[in-house]
Amino acid sequence: EAGVTQFPSHSVIEKGQTVTLRCDPISGHDNLYWYRRVMGKEIKFLLHFVKESKQDESGMPNNRFLAERTGGTYSTLKVQPAELEDSGVYFCASSQDLGSAEKLFFGSGTQLSVL
Amino acid sequence: QKEVEQDPGPLSVPEGAIVSLNCTYSNSAFQYFMWYRQYSRKGPELLMYTYSSGNKEDGRFTAQVDKSSKYISLFIRDSQPSDSATYLCAMTDGNTGFQKLVFGTGTRLLVSP
Numbered sequence: 001e002a003g004v005t006q007f008p009s010h011s012v013i014e015k016g017q018t019v020t021l022r023c024d025p026i027s028g029h030d031n032l033y034w035y036r037r038v039m040g041k042e043i044k045f046l047l048h049f050v051k052e053s054k055q056d057e058s059g060m061p062n063n064r065f066l067a068e069r070t071g072g073t074y075s076t077l078k079v080q081p082a083e084l085e086d087s088g089v090y091f092c093a094s095s096q097d098l099g100s101a102e103k104l105f106f107g108s109g110t111q112l113s114v115l
Numbered sequence: 116q117k118e119v120e121q122d123p124g125p126l127s128v129p130e131g132a133i134v135s136l137n138c139t140y141s142n143s144a145f146q147y148f149m150w151y152r153q154y155s156r157k158g159p160e161l162l163m164y165t166y167s168s169g170n171k172e173d174g175r176f177t178a179q180v181d182k183s184s185k186y187i188s189l190f191i192r193d194s195q196p197s198d199s200a201t202y203l204c205a206m207t208d209g210n211t212g213f214q215k216l217v218f219g220t221g222t223r224l225l226v227s228p
Contacts, residue, residue, distance in 0.1 A: 033214060033215075042121075042217075042218045042219055043203065043205075045216065045217075048214070091159070102161060102164050104213075106159045108157050
């Protein structure tokens with residue numbers, strides 16, 4: 001069974017440009033999460049989808065970030081326009097069961113560098 | 116003040132040593148405590164999961180939770196070079212979702228042969 005897949009693995013863009021990150025969850029997983037790790041800091045929750053609906057977007061830093069999950073399958077996270085402080089590693093995670101942290105699986109992340 | 120504090124390391128030990136990794140936290144509502152292992156360029160992988168206070172053992176790994184002190188630990192016995200990774204503690208209160216986790220910054224562990 002394929003794990004959580006994220007594309008691209010690494011993206012380098014200039015300040016002011018737009019970047020779109022993609023996450024393919026494990027097949028059948030209704031719950032999809034985005035987390036972010038800014039350099040030197042802890043991994044922080046961004047938002048949670050249940051199927052195509054945003055269940056909790058309390059961690060989204062500002063309105064330059066737009067997450068979508070059309071059709072309840074893969075998800076995209078767009079940053080527009082990107083700022084220097086957006087650099088970091090963006091992780092996606094998915095789970096089938098909301099009731100346990102044991103069943104949450106992370107992707108390898110997208111390393112975003114904004115120059 | 117961060118909700119979860121974790122020494123970033125690096126922590127260097129020889130093969131076979133007992134390793135102790137720790138986190139402290141400030142939110143008394145946290146009930147579920149996890150330890151993740153993260154290899155370079157990979158995502159976090161769940162190692163241990165504990166509910167409330169007490170100990171849990173899995174092979175060479177033991178997780179301890181002391182809620183009265185707001186302190187959690189992960190012990191690794193007979194450490195191996197393959198244990199070299201970043202270890203992240205994470206926790207949640209379970210009310211806002213078991214999978215909305217609050218992480219520590221991670222401790223980098225280096226086990227030398």
